[in-house]
Amino acid sequence: MAEGGTAPPPQVFVVDTQASYISTPRDKKSSWARAGQKILFLLLGLLVLGVLVEGYLIYILYQRTASFSHCGSNMPCRNLTHTLGSENQDGRTSSQRQTKESNEIPPHVTKKRPFAHLLGSEHPVGDNNVVLWNSLAQHDSVNIEYNNGRLIIKEEGHYYVYSRVELDVSKDTTPIFHKIMKTSSGYGKEIELLKATSHCVHKNPANCAAEDIRSSFLAGIFHLQEDDKIFVTLSNVEKLHRSANGNSLGAFMIEP
Structure with missing residues (x-):
């Protein structure tokens, strides 16, 4: 206590236990920095x-x-380099390529297809109105044979068959029938493939020319089997004009 005066009052500190705790916010900048x-x-x-x-x-x-x-x-060297690169890509060796190429047929090597072409004969009259042909004019006898006016097919396939005849229709108005026929081992009778008719157009034979020649042509595609026979018949073979170049019978394979 000081002399001659009163002592100052004592200081009192009060602790409030009910006060709420306020947390300090975290630093958001540091988290964004780490993400960046x-x-x-x-x-x-x-x-x-x-x-x-x-x-x-x-x-x-x-x-x-x-x-x-x-x-x-050097072009061969370039080709070799390109070939080696292709082999590395598809995994095939040169020996495998050579084996494959040796088994393939070269594109320029093709099988010769059967065909025949017969010209008119000086003696065309055959049995049962079958026209006879000059067998020496046949171009190819492999797989197609000729016998007694008939082409004999030896290889099955689709064939283009044709026939052309020149007919003398003067002084006769009776129609002349030009036919391409076929006989097959599977049938017991002749089969008519194609047919055409030729005659003088005038009703009076006297009005026909002294020598009126008409040309008749037949052609079609047919499936022929082995040993089928193709031949031509005329209802009046005597009217066939004797022309080696004007009369013909032929066939050739277009597809096996």
């Missing part, structure tokens, strides 16, 4: 990977261009 660093590292890694891939592709391109630069203008 991660994204930056990721982009940097992708950049490095892209550089490595680009370098590898450039190396492959350099190797290929180097092989062509060694060939220069």
